[in-house]
Amino acid sequence: MKKLEIKGVDFAEMTLHVGLGTFRPVEVEDLTKHKMDSEWFKVDQTCADIVNKGKLKKKRICAVGTTSMRVIESTVSTQGELKPYEGWTNKFIFPPYDFSVANCMVTNFHMPESTLLMMTAAFGGFDNVMNAYKVAVKEKYRFYSYGDAMLII
Numbered sequence: 001m002k003k004l005e006i007k008g009v010d011f012a013e014m015t016l017h018v019g020l021g022t023f024r025p026v027e028v029e030d031l032t033k034h035k036m037d038s039e040w041f042k043v044d045q046t047c048a049d050i051v052n053k054g055k056l057k058k059k060r061i062c063a064v065g066t067t068s069m070r071v072i073e074s075t076v077s078t079q080g081e082l083k084p085y086e087g088w089t090n091k092f093i094f095p096p097y098d099f100s101v102a103n104c105m106v107t108n109f110h111m112p113e114s115t116l117l118m119m120t121a122a123f124g125g126f127d128n129v130m131n132a133y134k135v136a137v138k139e140k141y142r143f144y145s146y147g148d149a150m151l152i153i
Helices: 002-006 045-056 066-074 115-124 126-138
Strands: 015-017 039-043 062-064 085-089 104-108 149-152
Touching (some): 066 104, 104 115, 115 126
């Protein structure tokens, strides 16, 4: 992170208290019927300012983790800006979905039937993500929260 900072990358911190919603498998065929458990998050004014300034300057906005992406998409304005907010979200993102702020994401390789895999497929495109997973299985990447990660641009 220090090397990125030296290169001029700005970091914006936000908080999401991860709950069951992140890890509960999806057990319905109709994804609109899946019930996400609520999770508490906070985006302060400093974070919103950093992200919005970068977006205005057409910089790359990278969500580090699906949890960060859920926070961003839970507090975006109709103009596509990040708003300061503190509260609860039960946002479930799955394909097709039009992301508003981030244009890249770092994320782990997630388990089948997880909301995290569905969000990753919504962001990176189902076919692209499934191809990455085939490589990950073949190369014996580690899956789940403390596993290997990928950068989706």
